[in-house]
Amino acid sequence: MLIIVTALSVFAEGKDGNTMEKAIDKKNMDTSVKPGDNFYDYVNGSWIKTHPIPPEYSQYGAFTILYEENQEKLQTLIKKVSAEENAAKGSVAQKIRDFYNSGMNTEAVEKLGVKPIQKQLNEIDNLKSKEDVVAFLATMQRMGMAPVFNFFSGADQRNSTMEIANLYQGGLGLPDVDYYLNEDETSAKLRDAYIDHLTRMFVLKGEKQKQAEKSAKAVINFETKLAKTSFTRLEQRDPVKNYNKMTLSELNETAPGFEWNLYFKTLGLENPGDINVSQVKFFKGLSDLMDETDLETWKAYLTWNLLDASANYLSEDFVKQNFEFYGKTLSGQQEMQPRWKRVLGVVSNGLGEALGQLYVEEYFPASSKERMVTLVNNLRAAFGDRIKQLDWMTEETKGKALEKLAAITVKIGYPDKWRDYSKLEIIPENYFSNVIAAREFSFNRDLNKIGKPVDKTEWGMTPQTVNAYYNPSNNEIVFPAAILQPPFFNPDADDAVNYGAIGVVIGHEMTHGFDDQGRQYDKDGNLNDWWTDEDAKRFKEKTDKLVTLYDNYIVLDSLHVNGSLTLGENIADLGGLNISYEAYQKSLNGEMPKEIDGFTAAQRFYLGYAQVWRQNIRPKEMARRLKTDVHSPGEARVNVPPFNIDAFIEAFAVKDGDRLFIPEDERAYIW
Numbered sequence: 001m002l003i004i005v006t007a008l009s010v011f012a013e014g015k016d017g018n019t020m021e022k023a024i025d026k027k028n029m030d031t032s033v034k035p036g037d038n039f040y041d042y043v044n045g046s047w048i049k050t051h052p053i054p055p056e057y058s059q060y061g062a063f064t065i066l067y068e069e070n071q072e073k074l075q076t077l078i079k080k081v082s083a084e085e086n087a088a089k090g091s092v093a094q095k096i097r098d099f100y101n102s103g104m105n106t107e108a109v110e111k112l113g114v115k116p117i118q119k120q121l122n123e124i125d126n127l128k129s130k131e132d133v134v135a136f137l138a139t140m141q142r143m144g145m146a147p148v149f150n151f152f153s154g155a156d157q158r159n160s161t162m163e164i165a166n167l168y169q170g171g172l173g174l175p176d177v178d179y180y181l182n183e184d185e186t187s188a189k190l191r192d193a194y195i196d197h198l199t200r201m202f203v204l205k206g207e208k209q210k211q212a213e214k215s216a217k218a219v220i221n222f223e224t225k226l227a228k229t230s231f232t233r234l235e236q237r238d239p240v241k242n243y244n245k246m247t248l249s250e251l252n253e254t255a256p257g258f259e260w261n262l263y264f265k266t267l268g269l270e271n272p273g274d275i276n277v278s279q280v281k282f283f284k285g286l287s288d289l290m291d292e293t294d295l296e297t298w299k300a301y302l303t304w305n306l307l308d309a310s311a312n313y314l315s316e317d318f319v320k321q322n323f324e325f326y327g328k329t330l331s332g333q334q335e336m337q338p339r340w341k342r343v344l345g346v347v348s349n350g351l352g353e354a355l356g357q358l359y360v361e362e363y364f365p366a367s368s369k370e371r372m373v374t375l376v377n378n379l380r381a382a383f384g385d386r387i388k389q390l391d392w393m394t395e396e397t398k399g400k401a402l403e404k405l406a407a408i409t410v411k412i413g414y415p416d417k418w419r420d421y422s423k424l425e426i427i428p429e430n431y432f433s434n435v436i437a438a439r440e441f442s443f444n445r446d447l448n449k450i451g452k453p454v455d456k457t458e459w460g461m462t463p464q465t466v467n468a469y470y471n472p473s474n475n476e477i478v479f480p481a482a483i484l485q486p487p488f489f490n491p492d493a494d495d496a497v498n499y500g501a502i503g504v505v506i507g508h509e510m511t512h513g514f515d516d517q518g519r520q521y522d523k524d525g526n527l528n529d530w531w532t533d534e535d536a537k538r539f540k541e542k543t544d545k546l547v548t549l550y551d552n553y554i555v556l557d558s559l560h561v562n563g564s565l566t567l568g569e570n571i572a573d574l575g576g577l578n579i580s581y582e583a584y585q586k587s588l589n590g591e592m593p594k595e596i597d598g599f600t601a602a603q604r605f606y607l608g609y610a611q612v613w614r615q616n617i618r619p620k621e622m623a624r625r626l627k628t629d630v631h632s633p634g635e636a637r638v639n640v641p642p643f644n645i646d647a648f649i650e651a652f653a654v655k656d657g658d659r660l661f662i663p664e665d666e667r668a669y670i671w
């Protein structure tokens, strides 16, 4: 599977376009705070006070603002396309137009109510045996739903040029295993709220209250059993543990309780070839569950999965109930996003590259690509120099690391080859069927890859996504067009700020190739250990320090960051800062720029970094993310890594006694 690792957020200003805002604006800072006591508040304190979270968001930061601007751009594009009444049937314009308009036609959606899924509901009612259950589960997966587990195509982690089938644990309605198993009061309350949500959904579907309550209990009991046999998020971070390639007959031996032959046949893949069974423990557990789970429980569970995966595209009562739980209760959102934004998101997902093509034609200047290429080259050179100078790594491993660095592929802006949507049929009158058609299209595309060579030109994100990623099996870093705009990448800002913002993002993604997960892949993207034992041991000692620093970081009341869960991202942040700062220094050729607004260039580099991560976040959302997100909260991303770096400590005169000061022997020096 693609291990997609991300770098989100941004500092967006000048939204009205009239006033050119400064790259670093003092009015956003709180200079009454000492940088060494709380660098995050020092840089962002005033911004945080003056930017409350709008009701429709669970968090609001520089990233959200850019996302908002992007949605407006995309809506402009869609409206333009929608005005083309004569768009030829089957053309991309017709598909975008009809998909969007069918979603905005609330009258038609309301009239249909639960009808779009009535056929599937009846089929579930008529299931007669375990075999029927397995076949229907596969049918649902063909519709892009994911009851019990996930199926997808991905590069073979030890033979990265080939696509193979992957099975991956799943099937939980709550965000994480912990939510089912933890015994604290908050977790227990959330479980009660979940049962209430399940009950209400069953009632909306047409069950009587008593029956609905029974169905809800059956679902949570079954999911709790799935949770107990699942890997934790931490266990999922180990690429070797999650790589278990086997044939269909080996899978039948490993998990004999599940009718795998029937499953793959129904999926449309009678001979799957090699299968990566990501979590053997989970699929063995599932095999046992097949025997001990009665048909009524299966029916309730599959019905719930159908309702859950459909709710957002059915009538308003379903949409609202879905929001009550997943938006309000779990994330603290107060209001739903307006419908146009939600529909836009669905179209942007289903017809991602079609919309992306229009997006880059309108909003992505060729000059941005050229400047990015230069920046990436500078960062790569700086990283190479740093590797050569490492005092903790043997020459042998350094050589391999340099080879891997040189082999990193770079993708900027948009794919060279656009996805072909000609086989996807979109109709004007039925939103739900369009959603399913798009999902089936995507599923079939994935299915067809299995057993074939990996198409390394493909993109894992659309150009309109405000994000970036490193993909270990392609050994590539990817920067969609949407992240290459101000203020991440600001043609009008001084270099110090740009290196602190987009430069660190580039360095962050490069470092992912050398974090605790990425370092296990070789230059060709295969899980293949190229480290000497001695180097691996030293690396572990260094990263253990980073784990401790983050474990000790308290964000909310007594809630602290999980240093082990976020380790890969934290290594990438620290590496990104070091590499980009070095690249910036080299670009100066020894000439230090003048101060701007009283800040030195070194200071502006770190200010540029810190303002990218400013955000307000609701306590519920923070609690959810601390459990589930592999990224540390913005505040910790600003308040931990720089305090390990000499250049920062010097730039802001941080001293022993300052609240965030880290004694030298506790600092992490890695890349």
Ligand SMILES: [Zn+2]
Binding pocket: 005, 006, 007, 508, 512, 569, 572
């Ligand atoms: Zn990342």
